[in-house]
Amino acid sequence: MFRTDVAEGVHLIQHANVNCWLIEDDEGLTLVDAGLPGTWRHLQDAVHTLGYQLDDITALVLTHAHFDHVGMARRLIRQTGLPVYAHSRDHELAAHPFRYAHESPIVRYPLRYPKALTVLGPMLLAGVPFIRGINEVKSLAVGEELAVPGRPTVIATPGHTYGHVALHLPDRDAVISGDALVTLDPYTALTGPRVVAGAATADASRALNSLEAIGATKARHVLPGHGDPWNRGAARAATVARRNGMA
Template structure:
């Protein structure tokens, strides 16, 4: 459901996907309130405001921002939202990264990817246009723990999935039928343009062997929808996605 052309879709009832320059964040709406998972790019704020208006809400009505990790393309709106009184949280191992979202570990030099994969240049340009080069860090709470059931609307369970970053976490909204994977598993790699289930390339992944090992934690999603940080939702079952990503391996 939704209008893909506008960047707004509803992959599951009450779960709204905001897609700006192939960077996803998700607004969950339940009877208890609103939870934003990840915070996209700075210009994702325009799309968020459009969605909130449709829902009869405003930014201050968001009960929590839960970050899967601290990379620049997932924290673009955090500083503004925190400034408006919205609480935000991340795993302790990524708290420093949220403060300094460009200071991240990666296995391969980023500059080599546009040379090897020139098809990604339009995506990179779109990300830059939407603020990818101007993200300001923020100080957020650090209290996510593996297995914890969060006291936020939707009540997701935290699934530790380190590798992409040290503190990367997925969020299992079991009763809503979705697993939000962040960048633990994506269906579009912005650094290669490759589509299908995979981990993110070494240009932005700290430890690919660990990232591949962490995929096993996502199997508990079963046949529920996987919602990645980049690319379209996956509806073909968690095991099929994980097996495909493992076959592809690091890249």
Template structure:
């Protein structure tokens, strides 16, 4: 695993890469084109999304690199329960006893992370966007095809602060999945957008703010409507589920996503 400070360029190999202090008290682990984040708060840690299974093996090293340890991890919060955000949720819950929080509408998907609704057939995308083939292969190499489901998802409310380190406010933003939620840190000006808005789409390899392709989005019209919920946060920095951080304000990001449309 390589590490960098915020502002360094990232390689495109899919190798795990830690960016410390990508936002105040927030660290980013990118692995096989999937992001998960660690929020520090008074010596405790909340993990936002759990990437792919291979990230579990390096999590102790990630924690050590930010000056923390497994005992500091008090909670996991998932933006949604697609396989590439649920990667090590089962392991951290079972082996470390860490509770995993998510919207109640994600409970079934958390148990069955491959049974997700999507508007367009997935099989056509590698033919239409051949650049996605190595991206999807890297994701598979990091365990995308062997994610274990999770029972016992802790239901979280919406439009309220979660009682976990960092106290992120839950922003209901359905469309990508039926229970998708972004997370907002108002005092830090940070929005974890999950896959409600990304800056890299693994299915098309297109970059810049956008909604994920219909191959992995349940309701694209609802996903576009949910961008207004992200606007309401007025966040300065957007940390997406896939792609680089966006530092030009959430409204600029959502405007670009609306212009890009959905593939």
């Protein structure tokens, strides 16, 4: 699915229960997160629908470097040479995107939440076994306004991974929350604002604390890594996510 202007000049590519975001301005496009290998044709279609070519994507910014957020990264680097940005604490993960810290055993979740298989199955079919890491990653700094289209401001939101960041777009009244706050948990299939289950979260306490930083943006639009956009305010989303807790 491709949805334009989810927030002003921010477009959603949603494929296999994973979200990527295109931020558009006069300088071109920034891609936030790189989905799965099978998302490639959806990315091409989205870029062409907006009237651009792949070379008009001038940067890839990663909220974090789990496998389902770097799936197209290697191919994009090879074909366009674009720079990739991530927090320094996620650089090692970008190189080895399946070697991630998590608090709970992954195997227990499909047994307890069998509906999660309807979420995880399409992800697997979208090319998970073919994902390879990347080494060509530049560092971004918390508090920095990135010199890429859209000029997002980097917010520290560690917990899901140790280097997880959110991207605030104050002029678009939006925050891209990555997996620090989602509206679909892939490991439980539960919906509504929440943090991702311990199967894929490194530090639950820090993840819950990071909700405060997302809420503090007071953005109207919360644009998550999984699930549909939330348009009832970041503060409310953070409150609901905190109440829902972690599975």
